[in-house]
Amino acid sequence: MMKNAVECRDVVVIRGDREVLHGVDFDLRAGSVTGLLGPSGCGKTTLIRAIVGLQAKVTGDVQVLGLPAGAAKLRGRIGYVTQEPSVYFDLTVTENLRFFAAVLGVDSADVDRVIDAVDLRSHAHERVDRLSGGQQSRASLAAALLGDPELLVLDEPTVGLDPVLRRDLWELFHRLAEAGATLLVSSHVMDEASRCDRLLLMRDGVLLADDSPQALLDSAGTVDMEQAFLTLIDRKAGAR
Numbered sequence: 653m654m655k656n657a658v659e660c661r662d663v664v665v666i667r668g669d670r671e672v673l674h675g676v677d678f679d680l681r682a683g684s685v686t687g688l689l690g691p692s693g694c695g696k697t698t699l700i701r702a703i704v705g706l707q708a709k710v711t712g713d714v715q716v717l718g719l720p721a722g723a724a725k726l727r728g729r730i731g732y733v734t735q736e737p738s739v740y741f742d743l744t745v746t747e748n749l750r751f752f753a754a755v756l757g758v759d760s761a762d763v764d765r766v767i768d769a770v771d772l773r774s775h776a777h778e779r780v781d782r783l784s785g786g787q788q789s790r791a792s793l794a795a796a797l798l799g800d801p802e803l804l805v806l807d808e809p810t811v812g813l814d815p816v817l818r819r820d821l822w823e824l825f826h827r828l829a830e831a832g833a834t835l836l837v838s839s840h841v842m843d844e845a846s847r848c849d850r851l852l853l854m855r856d857g858v859l860l861a862d863d864s865p866q867a868l869l870d871s872a873g874t875v876d877m878e879q880a881f882l883t884l885i886d887r888k889a890g891a892r
């Protein structure tokens with residue numbers, strides 16, 4: 653197995669007429685769950701789009717599973733869940749997943765596995781437009797799990813979910829990582845940070861930190877991730 657699933661070197665992205673990522677460097681270790689945290693607008697989605705190969709005007713180097721980001725051979729090896737539901741609203745959960753399985757060339761038996769993985773068994777035959785927001789985002793996640801992708805990139809997957817579902821989803825993320833997948837999970841909720849193996853803290857298009865949750869707390873001298881983030885910001889400002 654390769655050591656790093658993703659390697660980013662000096663990644664710069666221009667959106668509109670502004671530079672929104674200013675030279676980002678990091679690796680994602682294969683088989684780990686990494687949190688990408690930072691305030692709204694700091695560039696999380698832009699970085700995610702660069703990794704999955706959807707972002708224009710990217711310079712620097714983004715290697716994914718040993719290939720340049722966006723390479724045709726990466727299709728089917730990456731699962732990407734956006735903040736918007738990516739399933740058809742006029743189909744049931746099962747119909748959606750059968751359709752995506754056929755498109756991906758995945759055995760339809762996998763549909764049952766992913767429905768159970770996201771805990772949608774009792775809604776499997778309901779139309780997506782009749783589901784709650786949290787159920788719709790879990791249906792999108794189920795579609796991304798089809799075929800067991802090696803890299804899963806999830807943009808705010810726990811927004812709008814109750815604490816029990818959030819806990820269950822984080823347990824699922826770790827089970828997937830133990831089975832060998834690499835996960836990058838963005839969030840602006842700092843209390844989700846402690847659930848990650850590793851954290852990337854971002855602000856204004858720059859990575860402030862790339863470390864384990866405990867190492868970040870230790871270096872900031874606090875037990876509260878929100879406070880650790882603020883301490884890091886103050887230190888950077890002081891270092892300027």
Ligand SMILES: Nc1ncnc2c1ncn2[C@@H]1O[C@H](COP(=O)(O)OP(=O)(O)OP(=O)(O)O)[C@@H](O)[C@H]1O
Pocket residue numbers: 667668669672690691692693694695696697698699840
């Ligand atoms: N289509 C676009 N054209 C120009 N600028 C954009 C576009 N989309 C986003 N931006 C800008 O790029 C910057 C980074 O946005 P991005 O969506 O990556 O942030 P984010 O951290 O994912 O935010 P959120 O947590 O709110 O989703 C923001 O300043 C935003 O205004």
